Amino acid sequence: MDLLSQLNAQQQKAVTISDGPVLVLAGPGSGKTRVLTHRAAWLVQERGVPPWHIMAVTFTNKAAREMQGRLEQILGPSRARSMTLGTFHAICARILRREADAIGIPRDYVIFDAEDQVRLVKQALQDLNLDEKRYPSRSVLNAISRAKNELITPQAYQASSYYGEIVKRVYERYQALLEANSGLDFDDLLMVTAQLFGQHPEVLARYQERYQHILVDEFQDTNMAQYVLLRQLSGKYHNLFCVADEDQMIYAWRGADYRNIRRLREDHPNLVTILLEQNYRSTQTILDAANAVIRHNPDRTEKRLFTRRGRGPAIVIHEAYDQNDEAAFVVETVTRLMARDGVQPGDCAVMYRTNAQSRAFEDAFVRAAIPYKLVGATRFYARAEIKDLIAFLRLIHNPADGVSMSRVINVPPRGLGQKTVELVEDTARRQGISVYEALRKLAHAPQLGTRAQRALGAFLELLEGWIAVREQIGVAELMDRVLQDTRYADYIRDGTEEGEERWANILELRNVAASYADLTLTEFLADVALVSDVDGLIGEVNAVTLLTLHSAKGLEFPVVFITGLEEGLLPHSRSLESPEQMAEERRLMYVGLTRAKDRLFLTYTFRRSQYNGDLSVPSRFLADIPGELVSGSHRRRVIERSRSAGLWIK
DNA sequence: TGATCGCGCCTTTTT
């Protein structure tokens, strides 16, 4: 069968294994995702499983789209599309939309993204008269998010310290605010779905029948809530097929729990474990370097990774003077590889630990006129102008959405200040009505100055006009109406370059809406909240990829640059405190190294002009890479520099 | 009300 002919014996075994719980433990580049995809296809093609009984969970939307594409090639579009594919969040969002009534959430709930969450926490802190300086919203939000990932409700939250007591109070208030705005945050999508299944066995039973086969990619990065969801859904048929690599667990900070692998074993005594050890991606040189780095982590199952790809070129370690010199080296190298070795820009990736490092590379690539694309960073959907327009749409969709209302009530400025906005919100709260109703009352109330009243009235009129047509016209047309009625272009195109860029972003969002013309407003808003990168929506271009090590997970490139290999940056200074965090940094480095197929360049600077301007110390990870894998005399220099800085060398 | 200035802050990673 040609479905299996491209796979090796181990992979075939995994794909064709009989029903029941399965864990595939595999190293990087071993075809994990491919095994998962083929398993899904095999179930349909050979076992006659109806595709709608299969659910495949991926880590990112992009991975889901790629898997969809491959399945369409194998099974044909219609069968592939009747499978359920996506991230946990996307799948849960759909389930909740359908089962809203059972769990008592509004059917038209909106998803609150990270920025909305921070706003809401700030509001909660203010409501409780807590000082934001002492209780930074970000850190409180982190604690709340962690609790939700563990399925702990505000009521069940156990405060073990004074700070914990504060968190508990803010959490309670925050949750009330979310509810008042008919919002669910990212973590709620998982938590509420788990609650739904826990409280309504009859609903769960329906989904257990629906999803008789569940496949999970990147299982090592699931959190407690996700694990519980998997246990609930697979509770009847136990056809759970998980693919994992412990060495690539890089999301502990966001609640990913390595113990889930152990839990899986404990919960399923009949779990079949399969190891995939052959690597199809990288040269032996790259694999050896990666192994040398990851070896230092304690408590891991040693894997014997091997490849048939041969040694390949040596790794290049380069010391640059500062970050601009580092970027220049990268650009020069890319240029040289393009000229001499026929490398395409799209073959190359530049990776770094923090998004802030991307700027120097962007500048350098712009100057060299080499196309590049930036993954993440100021994410498209997090840009102010995009959030403005989406807030308008959300408000039209659900006029009770107070967060969106307060975002755009005075955008562009129409003479409504803080005081008037507060009055609207207070009225809503005191009378127990929505902000929209409060707005309607106040727009004709005499207690306001004429100026504020007229501004409120004008805004209300606009809003009502849009609401009146929201069912009749498409999302793109609705956007046009909003942009036109608010004269948004005049507001944003201030003659500066940034202004033009912002306007271009607006137009791009409009194009996205136009290209999904069949989506209703509700569907569009649901999708938008769950999409993180617009690159996925615009399609592939032949450009150098600039991305963080985290977002490199699951990708591969012929040429990889890992930059900023300095103590304090990679490993990051925030991870120096605990061995667990240091181990995670090491895994992050491992993920980066193993993205490379052929060529690997590792760079660090002599001095990174940062806040303190000190000389930098080369990363300890560099010193782990055996000298014979590296070309030139760089390695000796690294070790000397590390030694003179007093760093312990193994 | 809104714009501007200056201060002080921190500085990871993302569905």
Added chain:
DNA sequence: GGCGCGATCA
């Protein structure tokens, strides 16, 4: 070194 926030002024 940049950004967000708050205070201050028009």
